[in-house]
Amino acid sequence: MSLAIFDLDNTLIGGDSDYLWGQFLIEKGIVDRERYEEANARFYEDYKNGTLDIVQFLEFALRPLAANPVDALWRWRTQFIEEKIRPLLLPAAVALIEKHRRAGDTPIIITATNRFVTEPIARLYGIEHLLATTPEFENGRYTGRFVGTPCFREGKVHRLHEWLAEHDHDLADSWFYSDSHNDLPLLSLVGFPVAVDPDETLKAYAEQKKWPVITLRNGKCPEEHARRLAKSRHTLRIK
Template sequence: MNIALFDLDHTLLPIDSDFTWALFTNSIGWTDADESLKQNDIFYQQYVDGVLDMNEYVRFVTRAIRAHTPEEARAAHNRYLAEFIEPQVRAEALDLLRSHQQAGDTLVLITATNRFIAGPIGERLGFADENIIATELELDDTGWITGNIDGVANLREGKVHNLQQWLAARGLDWEKVHITFYSDSYNDVPLMEKSAVPVATNPDERLRALAQERGWRILDLFPTE
């Protein structure tokens, strides 16, 4: 099986969907803008530095969701998609996805962003729900989000673990697939090293330097924010 594997933020989208979700919840009054932006900056720097505590971050990013009913949260997400994500869907990204589809590749999205935020974005970009690997959220007895992570956070080595689980569920392993992996982030080096064709896409400074050193393909798909 040929798999075209994609990170989401700054790879297929020129933005960070978690950060943009915070901007959205600020705009509708669900979160305090000053406090939210300050905390988000701290978390983002921890992500860049490779020291982000995903459990702490998921509790932070889901707090506005958990304070509302599932119906209210899903309605808000529909508005977020229309107002904050749709304007950032770029033709270059859609063309790249289409080229892999036409080649017969299986499209898989793998993102550290949690399932509530990332799932509908992935579907908008054309990924089947079962081919979206995200940070999963623990649900309570009512089926609503607790603020905890379910399973292994989909970040750094966690992406390798979760993709391996995805493959195993389909009777596959690393030797039975050919993976082309597009990512912008140095955090994804563990998975890029497991992939047949790593593609540093809109790469951050450290990933660009590593890609140049190792002779990996570099794809500047579009300017990122």
């Protein structure tokens, strides 16, 4: 069976949920504005530049989970989803996911953003399988630490292989959609890599490799890509 694997931030949604969660915390006065905003912006630039220290970032990003009771966190998260995420959902992404479902593929989201933030977003798209960085939860509270391998760069490959050990799927006939050059390790592993509204580095690499480059920002699933998806069931494999 084949997978339709999707990055989340700036791929299935028109923004970065990790960065926006930080901005939400700032706006609501939950964290110190000056210190948190500077760090949040710096880490986001590091991510875009490919220089992010994921462990250092997670120590920063998971700290507010440990500092607050879970009932308040869940209440804030519901508000965050409605205010910041729902407006960024992409109809073209919904259509693309549905095309893969009709083709018999299993949709899965794989993201560096932690599961606390991303789980309700996956539900909005009706996607059951989510691989995300996992915050540690003990004795009814988040600890501020993470469990297992962070789901970032080569960590996505590691986490996906762990998942595949318990599921019957074939990466050679699977798709991966991403906007970021940070996902090149996984993009290079699947049979059908696709650059979605890519950053400049990924766009140049995709064009060199002759990978499809598509947009999901125009309201509909790209017709040419839909035809390519159908054709792939018979003849096409992109390498």
